[in-house]
Amino acid sequence: MIFSLTIGRYPLPLSVIAKIMWFRLWGLVGQFPDTYEVVVWDIRFPRALLGVFVGASLAVSGTAFQGLFRNPLVSSGTLGVSAGAGFGASLAIVLFNNTALIYIFAFAFGVLSVVLSYLIGRFYSATPTITLVLGGIIVSSVFSALVSLVKYAADPYEQLPAIVFWLMGSLASARYSDLMVAGIPMAIGMAGLFAVRWQINVLSMGDREARSLGINTSVAKGLVLACATMATAGAVCVSGIIGWVGLVIPHIGRMLIGNDNKLLVPVSISLGACFLLLVDMLARTISGSEIPLSILTALLGGPFFVYLLKKTKGGGW
Amino acid sequence: MALLEVKNLFFSYSDQPVLEEVNFKLGKGEIFCLFGPNGCGKSTLLECVLGTLKISRGYVYLNGRDVRNLRPAEAARQMAYVPQLHQKTFPYTVKEIVLMGRAAYTGMFTSPSEEDYAAVEEAMQKIGIQRLSEKPYTQLSGGELQLVMIARALAQKTPVMIMDEPTAHLDFRHELIILETVVQLVRETGLSILMATHFPNHAFFFDNNDIPTTVALMNSRRFAAVGRPEEVLSEQSMQRTFNVEARMVSYYREGKKEFRQIVAVRTNGLR
Numbered sequence: 249m250i251f252s253l254t255i256g257r258y259p260l261p262l263s264v265i266a267k268i269m270w271f272r273l274w275g276l277v278g279q280f281p282d283t284y285e286v287v288v289w290d291i292r293f294p295r296a297l298l299g300v301f302v303g304a305s306l307a308v309s310g311t312a313f314q315g316l317f318r319n320p321l322v323s324s325g326t327l328g329v330s331a332g333a334g335f336g337a338s339l340a341i342v343l344f345n346n347t348a349l350i351y352i353f354a355f356a357f358g359v360l361s362v363v364l365s366y367l368i369g370r371f372y373s374a375t376p377t378i379t380l381v382l383g384g385i386i387v388s389s390v391f392s393a394l395v396s397l398v399k400y401a402a403d404p405y406e407q408l409p410a411i412v413f414w415l416m417g418s419l420a421s422a423r424y425s426d427l428m429v430a431g432i433p434m435a436i437g438m439a440g441l442f443a444v445r446w447q448i449n450v451l452s453m454g455d456r457e458a459r460s461l462g463i464n465t466s467v468a469k470g471l472v473l474a475c476a477t478m479a480t481a482g483a484v485c486v487s488g489i490i491g492w493v494g495l496v497i498p499h500i501g502r503m504l505i506g507n508d509n510k511l512l513v514p515v516s517i518s519l520g521a522c523f524l525l526l527v528d529m530l531a532r533t534i535s536g537s538e539i540p541l542s543i544l545t546a547l548l549g550g551p552f553f554v555y556l557l558k559k560t561k562g563g564g565w
Numbered sequence: 566m567a568l569l570e571v572k573n574l575f576f577s578y579s580d581q582p583v584l585e586e587v588n589f590k591l592g593k594g595e596i597f598c599l600f601g602p603n604g605c606g607k608s609t610l611l612e613c614v615l616g617t618l619k620i621s622r623g624y625v626y627l628n629g630r631d632v633r634n635l636r637p638a639e640a641a642r643q644m645a646y647v648p649q650l651h652q653k654t655f656p657y658t659v660k661e662i663v664l665m666g667r668a669a670y671t672g673m674f675t676s677p678s679e680e681d682y683a684a685v686e687e688a689m690q691k692i693g694i695q696r697l698s699e700k701p702y703t704q705l706s707g708g709e710l711q712l713v714m715i716a717r718a719l720a721q722k723t724p725v726m727i728m729d730e731p732t733a734h735l736d737f738r739h740e741l742i743i744l745e746t747v748v749q750l751v752r753e754t755g756l757s758i759l760m761a762t763h764f765p766n767h768a769f770f771f772d773n774n775d776i777p778t779t780v781a782l783m784n785s786r787r788f789a790a791v792g793r794p795e796e797v798l799s800e801q802s803m804q805r806t807f808n809v810e811a812r813m814v815s816y817y818r819e820g821k822k823e824f825r826q827i828v829a830v831r832t833n834g835l836r
Contacts, residue, residue, distance in 0.1 A: 318654040443674040449661065450668045452654050456617050461721070462641025462669025471673075507655040510676050 295422040298430075298486065299528040300521040302419065303493055305434045305483040307520025308513055309476035310494030311501065312441050315448040315509055316472050317381055324480045324494025327380070327473075328387035332361025333484040335391040338398040338411045345407070347421065350414075351429065351485045358481035361387045366473070377455065416540030417490035419528050430486040437479025438517060444471055445513035452509075492545040493520055496553050503556050523549070567592050567626075568757050569614070569644070569725055574623035576606075576613050583609050585786045587623070589779075591725065591757050596747070596776050598768040599761040600798070601783030602807060607761035608649065610783075611729050614759065615646055627725070641669035645718035649729035649761075651710065656701035659713050663688055666720030681720075688720040691753075692746060708739025715746060726750075728760040732767070748774045765803070765827050768794040773824045782806060798827055808833045 309324040317326070325331070336357030340350040361384075368383030395415070402408045441448075447468050450458050459465050480494070501515045524541075527548060531539045567590035576584040584606050591597045599607045612618040614625050616632045625632045627643045635643070645666070666688065667681035689695050692712050697705065702713055711731055718726050731747070732740040744767060750756045751771075762768070771778040772794045780797045782790045784806050790797045795813075803811035810830045815823050 315655070318652075320655065446671065446676040447668070447673060449657070450665045453665060454652060456612070456615075457646070457648060457651070458668075459617055459637050460615055460641060460644075460646035460727075461665055461717075462638040464637045468673065502655070506661075507657050508661050 290423075294424050294427055295419050295528065296525060298419050298422040298427055299525045301427070301431055301434050302483040302487045302490065303497075303520040303522070303524025304517040305438060305479035305520070306490060306493040307497035307501075307516040307523070308438055308441050309480045311498040311509065311512055311516040312448055312472050312476045313494075314498055315452040316469060316476075317377055318452050318454060319381065320499070321495075322381060324476065324483075325388070325489075325491075327365040327384035327477070328361030328391060329358040329477060329480045330484055330489045330491075331388040331391035331395070333358035333481060334415050334489055335394045335398065337414050337485075337488070338395050338402070341410050341414065342398055342402050342407050345410075351426070354485035355430075355433070355481050357391070358484055359477060361391055362473070362477045362481075413540060414488040417488040417542045417545075418531075418538060418540055419487055420532070420538055421486070426486050430482045433478040433482035437475040437477070437482065440471065440475030441479065442513055442517075444468065444475075445509045448472060448509040448513070487541070489542065490524070490545060491542045492549050493524060496549050497523055500553065500556055568628060569759065570624075570626040571610075571614065572624040572626070574610075574613060574625065575621045576609060576618065577621050582786060584613065587788060589781060589788070589791065591759055592777075593724070593757055594751055594755045594777065596751060596758045596760065596768075596771045596778045598771070598778065598780045598794075599759070599783055600763075600765060600768065600780055603763075605783040606786055607783060608729055611646075611727055611759070611761055615644070615727060616640055638669045641721060641723070643723055644725040644727055645721040645723045647711075647714045647718050647726065647728040647731055649731075649733055651714055653703045653710075656703040658699050659694065659697045659702050659705070660685060660689070660699065662702050662713055663717045663720050666717040669721060684720050684722060688716045691719060691750070692716040706739075708735050708742060711735065711739070711743055712746065715743070715750075719750070724755075725757050725759065728758060730761055730763060732762075732764070744770050747771070748776060751776050765794075765798040768798060769825050769827065795825055800827070803827065803829070804833070 306324045310322075313322045313324060313326055314320055333354040336353035336355070337350050339357075340346070340353035344350075365380060365383035365387045368386060369380035371379070395411075399408060399411055402411060447463060450461055450463050451465065451468055451472065453461065455465050458468075483490075497520045498512070498516050501512050501519055505511050505515050524545075527541060527544045530548070531541055531544050569591040571587055571589050574584060574587040575582070587610060589597060599610060601607055609618065613620045614632070616625075616635070616637075627635065627640065632640060663685045664677055664681065667677050667684060670681060671677050686695075689698060692715055694709070694712050694716055697709060697713070702710065705713065715731070728747075732743050735743065747758060747760075748771060751758060760767070765780075768778055768780045778794055779791065780794050781788045782797050782802055789806065790802065800811050800813055803809050809832055812828050812830055813825060814828055815825045818824055
């Protein structure tokens with residue numbers, strides 16, 4: 249993370265960074281050029297922090313959803329959080345073009361889509377887990393269609409590019425204020441998932457067995473669902489849609505340390521954080537203009553995943 | 566007092582009756598076998614007892630308490646469940662699976678303690694599966710998996726264990742291994758077992774091994790007969806319930822008591 253602070257358009261040596269951070273933390277007035285201080289403290293540091301939070305949130309909620317739905321193919325976006333948030337953001341871009349409202353709309357629609365998926369899942373009570381995923385797919389596709397509708401109606405010179413870039417994900421807008429606002433749901437969600445991490449193991453045995461093992465399944469599932477949704481919606485509303493992290497980081501964790509969520513949850517948190525930090529660092533350095541994150545997460549994560557698959561022989565699947 | 570008592574139980578899926586007027590008791594160190602054709606409601610009855618299905622009428626008492634008033638964790642400290650077919654998901658290790666038997670003793674926001682790990686070791690040792698401890702349970706054979714499920718139920722340290730056709734899909738030898746394990750557990754720990762089974766000879770096996778065994782012959786939603794294996798699983802009842810001609814055979818092993826088994830000869834009537 250510290251390393252990420254040195255890299256960028258203004259390459260700075262580690263020693264300068266350390267001094268700037270030190271002076272800032274103690275409220276001292278340093279003798280550095282203003283540009284240095286702004287670059288490190290106001291641009292790179294919040295961005296790195298945000299990357300850590302977003303990566304960790306997406307990865308850990310992906311892990312939780314995979315366990316909860318007993319399905320290794322689901323990701324943090326399965327219940328429609330990403331699609332809902334994408335629609336909320338696009339709508340806000342077209343209607344208001346105000347950053348705060350984009351966050352609020354994205355968060356609200358992200359949460360709304362999970363609530364909708366949940367309600368659809370409840371229609372059919374015999375196998376609630378499967379219908380919940382089905383509900384998520386339905387809600388996701390409806391919101392994707394709505395995003396297309398908004399794109400179609402958007403002004404092609406100003407609003408459309410904004411929507412497209414938002415949908416591809418970026419941490420470029422990171423400021424401390426964003427971190428304060430979106431960090432709260434992310435932190436609560438992650439803390440909640442960390443607390444119930446072992447119970448996710450038991451929930452992955454299926455409703456009937458989990459209940460006979462002594463878990464109050466409706467309460468525990470609701471809790472996991474709420475925490476994972478908060479973490480994902482918090483992440484998506486500031487960073488846009490970053491694919492791949494919520495699906496593959498959990499699997500990389502599974503290959504490295506196994507499937508016990510007691511270990512896997514903290515490992516996903518740190519892997520997700522490191523991965524997104526690294527990807528974001530590349531995003532802002534390899535070319536003159538920023539590369540959207542989703543492109544890089546897939547381009548980097550894909551080959552790495554295949555490499556791990558080969559090396560660990562899939563870990564017992 | 567009976568550990569488990571089912572009183573005048575009725576159950577229906579929407580308006581289709583599945584179980585009617587079911588009554589039985591299970592005491593300490595006893596085995597109660599539910600026996601009957603496919604679709605007669607054995608698994609449904611087990612789910613009613615477990616509380617995963619809501620009964621329409623009647624009562625299920627566990628240690629004198631109505632199961633509907635028990636929280637899942639309280640119920641899970643009284644009765645453990647061995648599923649018929651466990652759907653495998655993630656390749657957890659055997660140890661991690663058995664540890665899940667301790668969920669009832671673990672708070673919502675905590676992880677298992679040293680004591681829980683000790684209980685897991687003990688359960689695996691009793692079933693004899695320590696050598697599988699670190700193996701991904703998705704790579705086990707059907708028989709090994711069933712032993713793991715029994716070990717998980719044993720780690721729950723309950724007085725009652727509920728088994729749904731524990732030998733389904735197992736080979737000749739593993740079927741016997743499971744039955745012997747059950748006999749050993751009942752003998753050594755005084756466990757009480759409620760078991761659904763497709764094989765009349767399971768009941769005879771327990772009876773032959775001097776375990777107090779009761780059989781309920783289920784047919785079309787109710788108990789057609791309840792009693793000792795040789796009374797309930799007679800040649801006549803096989804004919805009536807399954808339209809199968811069967812012979813009761815008996816033999817003396819090691820010059821000791823009489824061992825009984827029932828052998829199917831041929832089906833009668835329309836198929």
